[in-house]
Amino acid sequence: KQEVTQIPAALSVPEGENLVLNCSFTDSAIYNLQWFRQDPGKGLTSLLLIQSSQREQTSGRLNASLDKSSGRSTLYIAASQPGDSATYLCASFGGAGKSTFGDGTTLTVKP
Amino acid sequence: NAGVTQTPKFRILKIGQSMTLQCAQDMNHNYMYWYRQDPGMGLKLIYYSVGAGITDKGEVPNGYNVSRSTTEDFPLRLELAAPSQTSVYFCASSGILAGGGETQYFGPGTRLLVL
Numbered sequence: 001k002q003e004v005t006q007i008p009a010a011l012s013v014p015e016g017e018n019l020v021l022n023c024s025f026t027d028s029a030i031y032n033l034q035w036f037r038q039d040p041g042k043g044l045t046s047l048l049l050i051q052s053s054q055r056e057q058t059s060g061r062l063n064a065s066l067d068k069s070s071g072r073s074t075l076y077i078a079a080s081q082p083g084d085s086a087t088y089l090c091a092s093f094g095g096a097g098k099s100t101f102g103d104g105t106t107l108t109v110k111p
Numbered sequence: 112n113a114g115v116t117q118t119p120k121f122r123i124l125k126i127g128q129s130m131t132l133q134c135a136q137d138m139n140h141n142y143m144y145w146y147r148q149d150p151g152m153g154l155k156l157i158y159y160s161v162g163a164g165i166t167d168k169g170e171v172p173n174g175y176n177v178s179r180s181t182t183e184d185f186p187l188r189l190e191l192a193a194p195s196q197t198s199v200y201f202c203a204s205s206g207i208l209a210g211g212g213e214t215q216y217f218g219p220g221t222r223l224l225v226l
Contacts, residue, residue, distance in 0.1 A: 031213070032212030034214060034215065036217075043218060043220050045217075051208060091154075099156060
């Protein structure tokens with residue numbers, strides 16, 4: 001059974017700092033990994049998706065990497081802003097019905 | 112293009128009552144999912160469907176039922192509600208990627224309180 005772990009559970013940084021969120025998974029037989037953002041009381045918004053054949057994806061200040069052999073993915077946020085405060089979830093997808101989510105990292109960016 | 116829609120947004124149930132959570136998508140996706148999210152936790156898969164007429168259990172199916180009569184709709188039925196079913200329920204649909212992966216699109220969620 002796939003297990004997805006996100007460390008740390010919570011992170012607080014001053015505005016402008018660069019930061020890394022970590023996601024690890026136990027079964028490397030995945031098709032892709034997806035990072036989501038969730039604001040309090042809201043649904044999930046997709047940030048970046050990395051397919052198994054890819055090493056990284058970038059969107060604006062966000063960069064996500066995937067290392068299947070070590071079972072790790074990272075989400076790098078450059079020049080953090082208070083508006084980045086949210087919970088970030090990673091999820092692995094191994095086929096129909098084989099989606100596994102981590103518990104998330106709650107990020108607070110202080111002005 | 113509304114994406115994934117869910118109704119209701121919020122509901123209070125008494126123990127033992129039943130209800131149906133509605134989910135619809137207009138992206139012509141074959142794959143649809145129901146998850147629950149407890150406070151401070153990730154999402155747990157309840158049921159999923161790979162097409163009309165095909166459903167299967169996920170990680171936490173007990174106390175729930177689903178049906179998929181059309182591509183667009185995937186309702187979740189709660190029978191005999193229990194306090195343990197207090198949670199936020201998310202419906203999602205997936206676009207299938209070349210190579211077998213999928214990208215999930217989520218609805219806004221239904222907050223359910225069972226008292």
